[in-house]
Amino acid sequence: MLKGRRVIRGIGVSSGIVMGTARVIFPGEKKVPEVAIPPSRVQAEIASLERAVARTVEELTRLRESAGKRIGGPVAKIFDAQLLIASDYEFLQQVKEQIVSRRRNAGYIYSKLVGDTTLQLRRSPDEYMRQMAVDIEAVAKRVVSHLNRHRRRPQVKFTANTILVGKLFTAAEVMNYRNLKALGLLTNEGGRNSHMAMIARSLMMPVVVADFTWSDVSNGSRIILDGTNDVAIINPNQTDWTDYQKLRKRQGPALITRIKKLPQIPPVTKDGKEVPVAANLELPGPVEDVLCERRIPIGLYRTEFMYLQANHFPTEEEQFDYYSRIAEKFAKTEVILRTFDLGSDKFKEDGLLEREDNPALGLRGIRSMLEMPDIFKQQVRAILRASTGGNIKLMLPMISDSTEVDRAKKLIALVKYELRKERIPFDPDMKVGIMVEVPSAALMADQLAKRVDFMSLGTNDLTQYTISADRNNQRVASLYTPYHPSVLQLVKMTVDACHRAGIPVSICGEVAGDPLALPLFIGMGVDSLSMNPAKIFDLCRQVKKIDSNLVKHLVGSVMASGSPQAVIRKLQSYRSALDKN
C-alpha cells in the first residue's frame, strides 16, 4: 500500500467519477484586521462600504445572468438569495452606525456583524438556516474583498485534472471553478439540497461531501472522486487507479454523450421483455435538454427544488409556467411531477411551519401539504392547468396511510371542480399515484393500491425509515443500505400488492440505477425503473444480459438472506455468472 492512501466515505451530492490531482483551498479567509479611524475618515469609510456593496450587487447580477444562460433561468434564481442579502438595507444601516459609533474600518465591522449573525445559523439543525449562513458569508467575502481591493488575490489558475478540496464551496465558486475547468469537489460541508450541490449537479460536476481532516490530503495528492458511490480515495494505489480507469472505461463517454447514445441500447432483456427506464430530475439544465431530445420519460421530477433554489414561495402562475415548460418539453413521452416534498427544515417563510426537532419524522411531504391545503391546492391547480397535453402524472410523497391519500384526492377533486367552474382546461384523467417510502405504506400497500393509479418506491427514504438510519448521516452510513433484507421484503410486498390491484409500480430511489439490484427487481416484476440520469446508460447495457424468467428464481433465495452482506454476496455471484456468459 502506498503511504498516505486514504479512503474517505461521504455522501455524493453530485454524481460522476473523476480522477486527478488535489488542489486544496484552505478554509476560511484571514480575519479582517481591526483598524481605528479618525473622525475625519468616517464618511469616507462609509462611502467605500457603499461602493463595495454596489460592486457586489453588480457582480451577483452578472453571475445570475451568466448562470441563466448556461444552466437555465430557474437555477439562476439561486443567486437571488445572495442579491437580497447584499442589498439588505437594515443590515447596512447597522454597519454604518457602528462605523460611526466605534470608529473602526468598514471591513472589520462588516465581517464582525456577519460573523455574529452566521454563528447561530451555522449551528442550526435546519438545512435552510445553514444555507442562509453560507449565502451571507459568500456575500460578505465579496464585499470585504472589494473593500480590500488592493489586497485582492489574483485569480487562481489550475492545471488540467484539478479536483478541488475545501471546507465549503459556494454556488458562485462552483460556477467559477467549473469555468476554470476544475473536475470535481471534495468538501466538508453542504447537503444534497444546498445551493452548491444544485449548481454542481446542473453543471455535471461530481461532488463528495465528507468528514475529513486537512491532514488527509495535501496539494498535489492524486485523488479519485466518486460522487456516484459516495467515496473519495486520496493517494490511491495502482490497483485503485487501474480499477477506476476500467470503471470509467466501462461507463463509456461523458454523460451527455451517453444519454445521446441511449436509443442504440434499448432496455430489453435477453428474452425480449422491455424494462422501461426513466430519469429523476430536479432542475432544468443541459441534462434535462438531452433527456427530452432522446425522449426519456421522467419518472420523478422533484418539484420542491423550484422552491428551494428561489427566495420565495412560487405563485400559481410561476408554477404553471414551470410545469407547462416541462410538459411541453416532454410532450412526446411522460413526466411524473411529485408534489412538494417539504418539511419544516426546508420552508423558508417564517411561520409557515413550526420548527421541529426531527423534521425527517415530522410534517414532511404530503403531511405538510395537508396541513397547508392552500399551498397544496395552488400546486395541484398549476399542475392540472399544465396537464392539458395529457403527459403529466401527479405523485404524492411520504404517504403513510390511506386517509392521507383520501384527503389529498378530495383536494384534487375540489381543484378540478373549481377549474371546471372557471372554464379552465385541464386533463380530467390525469393519473394520480403515490410514493411508497414509509414502511407503513408498504405494509398496507393492498389498501393503498385500490385508491391510486400507480405507485413508485422511494427506496432512499424507505431504507432510512426501515433501518432507522439517517440517509444523510455519515456516521450511520454503514447501516444504511437498500440491500437490507427487510427493505427488499417491503419492496416485494409493494410490487405484489400493485400487481394484485392491476396498477403499475416503479422504483425511483437511487438503487433503481444499481446494476447489482437489477436482476432482483426484474425478477420481482417491477414495471419500470427511474434513476439518476448518470446511471441510465450503464443500466440499459445490463438489461440485455438478463433473462426475465430465470431471475424470478433468484428472488426467493435473495429474500431468504439474513443480512445485507449476504444479499450483496448472492447478487454479486449472480452478476459474475452473467458477466461470464
Ligand code: PEP
Ligand atoms: C426516495 O426517497 O427514494 C426518493 C426518490 O425521494 P427523495 O430522494 O427525493 O427523498
Ligand code: MG
Ligand atoms: Mg423520498
